[in-house]
Amino acid sequence: MTSLPAPPLPDIDKAAGPDLTVVPKRHPVRWLTAAVLLLIGAATLRSVFTNPRFGWDVVNTYLRDISIARGLAVTLELTAVCMLLGVVLGVVLAVMRLSVNPVVRSAAFLYVSFFRGTPVLVQLLFWYNLAALYPTLSFGIPGLSLDANRMITPLVAAILGLGLNEAAYMSEIVRAGILSVEQGQAEAAGALGLTRAQTMRRVILPQAMRVIIPPTGNETIGMLKTTALVSVLAVPDLLYSAQILYSRNFQTIPLLIVASIWYMVVTSILTIGQFYVERRFARGNRTLPPTPLQRLRQMFSTHAPIATGRQP
Amino acid sequence: MTVDGAAADLVPMVRAEKVRKHFGRLEVLKGVDLEVQRGEVVCLIGPSGSGKSTFLRCINHLETVDGGRMWVDGQVMGYEQRGNKLHELGDKEICRRRTQIGMVFQHFNLFPHMTVLENLVEAPRRALKESKDAATERALGLLDQVGLGDKAQAYPRHLSGGQQQRVAIARALCMRPKLMLFDEPTSALDPELVGDVLTVMRDLAASGMTMVVVTHEMGFAREVADRVAFFDAGQVVEVGPAQQVVTAPQHARTKAFLAAVR
Ligand SMILES: Nc1ncnc2c1ncn2[C@@H]1O[C@H](COP(=O)(O)OP(=O)(O)O)[C@@H](O)[C@H]1O
Numbered sequence: 001m002t003s004l005p006a007p008p009l010p011d012i013d014k015a016a017g018p019d020l021t022v023v024p025k026r027h028p029v030r031w032l033t034a035a036v037l038l039l040i041g042a043a044t045l046r047s048v049f050t051n052p053r054f055g056w057d058v059v060n061t062y063l064r065d066i067s068i069a070r071g072l073a074v075t076l077e078l079t080a081v082c083m084l085l086g087v088v089l090g091v092v093l094a095v096m097r098l099s100v101n102p103v104v105r106s107a108a109f110l111y112v113s114f115f116r117g118t119p120v121l122v123q124l125l126f127w128y129n130l131a132a133l134y135p136t137l138s139f140g141i142p143g144l145s146l147d148a149n150r151m152i153t154p155l156v157a158a159i160l161g162l163g164l165n166e167a168a169y170m171s172e173i174v175r176a177g178i179l180s181v182e183q184g185q186a187e188a189a190g191a192l193g194l195t196r197a198q199t200m201r202r203v204i205l206p207q208a209m210r211v212i213i214p215p216t217g218n219e220t221i222g223m224l225k226t227t228a229l230v231s232v233l234a235v236p237d238l239l240y241s242a243q244i245l246y247s248r249n250f251q252t253i254p255l256l257i258v259a260s261i262w263y264m265v266v267t268s269i270l271t272i273g274q275f276y277v278e279r280r281f282a283r284g285n286r287t288l289p290p291t292p293l294q295r296l297r298q299m300f301s302t303h304a305p306i307a308t309g310r311q312p
Numbered sequence: 313m314t315v316d317g318a319a320a321d322l323v324p325m326v327r328a329e330k331v332r333k334h335f336g337r338l339e340v341l342k343g344v345d346l347e348v349q350r351g352e353v354v355c356l357i358g359p360s361g362s363g364k365s366t367f368l369r370c371i372n373h374l375e376t377v378d379g380g381r382m383w384v385d386g387q388v389m390g391y392e393q394r395g396n397k398l399h400e401l402g403d404k405e406i407c408r409r410r411t412q413i414g415m416v417f418q419h420f421n422l423f424p425h426m427t428v429l430e431n432l433v434e435a436p437r438r439a440l441k442e443s444k445d446a447a448t449e450r451a452l453g454l455l456d457q458v459g460l461g462d463k464a465q466a467y468p469r470h471l472s473g474g475q476q477q478r479v480a481i482a483r484a485l486c487m488r489p490k491l492m493l494f495d496e497p498t499s500a501l502d503p504e505l506v507g508d509v510l511t512v513m514r515d516l517a518a519s520g521m522t523m524v525v526v527t528h529e530m531g532f533a534r535e536v537a538d539r540v541a542f543f544d545a546g547q548v549v550e551v552g553p554a555q556q557v558v559t560a561p562q563h564a565r566t567k568a569f570l571a572a573v574r
């Protein structure tokens with residue numbers, strides 16, 4: 001017998017031969033940590049369902065309440081409209097930030113600084129109270145005179161406040177996306193005779209999407225939750241609807257749980273959607289990120305690091 | 313067009329007249345004079361940083377010139393002459409002129425989010441407003457010509473560097489240019505892939521295409537080019553028949569450069 005370790009085997013299957021069985025490496029630590037976490041989870045769940053003050057029967061009743069459903073609809077609409085405003089204005093601002101004209105560049109820069117530099121709740125209150133600042137709106141058009149109090153309804157104030165604020169953040173995301181595209185791409189497009197607008201639309205932005213999409217998904221999920229702020233303007237969104245209900249029946253915790261459940265349901269759906277949109281825009285650029293099932297299988301079967309899908 | 317028929321044949325395809333260019337305080341082109349006749353292949357050689365790429369990019373107005381004139385096909389590039397004034401052209405008009413000048417880059421610069429075929433038909437469809445069928449038919453023909461007929465549906469990242477560069481040449485040719493510019497088309501390639509690209513360029517030269525090629529491939533310059541221009545420090549130091557400049561250079565700096573690259 002020799003004490004020398006065996007040389008590393010280049011090919012397990014060949015080395016194993018016909019009469020040897022290949023035993024895959026076990027992962028006891030992975031199983032142990034998983035078990036500990038499952039135990040903690042079970043204990044938490046047990047407490048949640050045995051404490052009567054959670055009021056699960058009340059939660060169950062109000063989960064499908066009509067005013068909660070209406071509130072959810074308002075929250076979804078507000079999220080969609082504000083994100084749309086944010087993305088469109090954000091792209092415009094990002095292109096302005098990259099303009100050759102210094103005045104255009106500075107205007108976009110000031111916009112972004114202002115909206116990112118103040119809390120969105122303060123901005124919401126400003127829009128809501130615009131009538132105190134400008135009782136009538138004319139937008140500089142002679143003869144036009146609109147009553148600001150009637151124009152700026154709580155919903156309009158909410159859309160302006162959240163949408164214009166979002167545009168500032170989106171413009172930074174879009175700008176980072178545009179800058180992530182190699183300079184050579186714009187040159188090649190220009191040399192082929194594509195105009196600057198065509199180059200932006202057909203060559204730069206589609207490639208920038210890879211960088212723009214993931215944070216935009218996060219922004220959308222963030223926006224869904226931020227819309228809860230509009231309850232201070234008495235816009236009947238999901239949270240405000242729950243608040244109205246518990247101000248009458250004092251079932252505060254169950255109704256907050258109802259709202260939370262709906263927020264979570266929607267954020268979960270958005271997260272799944274984001275995953276597939278990201279896969280779609282990975283076209284031609286990199287290996288696709290694995291689906292959740294593929295990840296799970298990988299975790300328990302190999303030593304390979306879980307692919308994050310963010311390789312360069 | 314301002315020139316036509318027999319007169320057009322007399323006008324050189326490219327005429328650089330005391331072309332100057334500086335970046336900040338760095339003067340990169342110090343009054344370059346060079347003519348490229350129709351159907352001629354001119355290779356630009358010279359040390360790194362001597363201004364070869366910048367000169368090439370001035371031809372299709374990727375860089376604006378600061379002094380002198382760059383004439384392409386009888387017209388001042390980037391400007392329009394009305395009376396005795398030169399008016400700077402807008403984006404649209406510059407783009408229209410660029411459609412007639414193909415350019416091939418060192419790093420290929422294919423559009424990674426498009427298939428090979430989409431890379432080829434994009435500019436004919438958007439800039440020349442051609443129909444999809446017409447552009448596709450010509451694109452497939454060109455892919456065959458560069459030996460990549462079976463790669464139409466592949467994405468660039470799945471191709472070797474040599475294949476990508478041949479796609480880039482086909483993409484430029486798909487615009488039916490009058491003039492082709494090459495900026496070190498083989499410098500980023502593994503040595504064994506250089507030959508295929510040079511073969512395509514040789515065939516193109518043989519077909520009568522006017523070509524300006526920045527290259528370090530002295531063999532190619534000697535065999536394929538009609539004339540070779542040696543750049544150094546922003547100036548054309550020596551220009552003459554390819555065979556003569558490459559094998560029997562007159563100028564001391566040309567001799568030193570050629571001795572170094574051998
Ligand atoms: N966009 C630019 N801004 C500043 N300097 C540049 C730019 N492009 C090129 N240069 C400089 O101009 C000089 C000539 O460059 P280039 O034309 O690329 O030379 P070559 O192609 O002969 O190697 C180099 O010193 C380079 O650093």
Ligand SMILES: [Mg+2]
Pocket residue numbers: 364365366496
């Ligand atoms: Mg160069």
